[in-house]
Amino acid sequence: MSKAARCLAIFIIVSVFQSVTGVGEPARPLRTLTLDQARELALAANPVLAALASEVAAAAGASRQAGAFSNPELTVEAEDFGGDHPAEVRAQHTFSISQGLEWPGKRAARRRAAELAGEVASFDLERGRRDLVAKVDRAFAMLLGAQERLAITGENARTAGEVTAAVAALVEAGEVS
Secondary structure (H helix, E strand, O other), X not given: OOHHHHHHHXXXXXXXXXXXXXXXXXXXXXXXXXXXXXXXXXXXXXXXXXXXXXXXXXHHHHHHHHOOOOOOEEEEEEEOOOOOOOOOXXXXXXEEEEOOOOOOXXXXXXXXXXXXXXXXXXXXXXXXXXXXXXXXXXXXXXXXXXXXXXXXXXXHHHHHHHHHHHHHHHHHHOOOO
């Protein structure tokens, strides 16, 4: 293959490459985003973390409630009303209030179990945060790699354009036919 045919082949290949890929002009970034900003945005908008934070709040409420005494019970009983009783018999009403007693240590054990459940929820939230930050870091690294590849591809396209212009100048000057 002659020198002129090789130059023409390069010219055609570069032209086709530029038209197919659209790499003639470098892409303009819409906005600059730092890794810290990406992390903050992801942590603020993640629904899984919001659910885990709600679980931590629920566990804190359960822990407070586990330390409380049981509620007293009010009972109302009515006897001797209606039916076949004579009119002079009046209904009897009994009101009573009762309070349950727990075995020693039961309330403390219930409280400790609730505290441990709260700690588990806190650990789950922290694990979720760390997992999300790791995902954001991986995605950010992949983005930086893609930007570098795009810059290299743009540079290759510019170099190919310069080669094309040089070959065209050689053809125009009559150096090659």
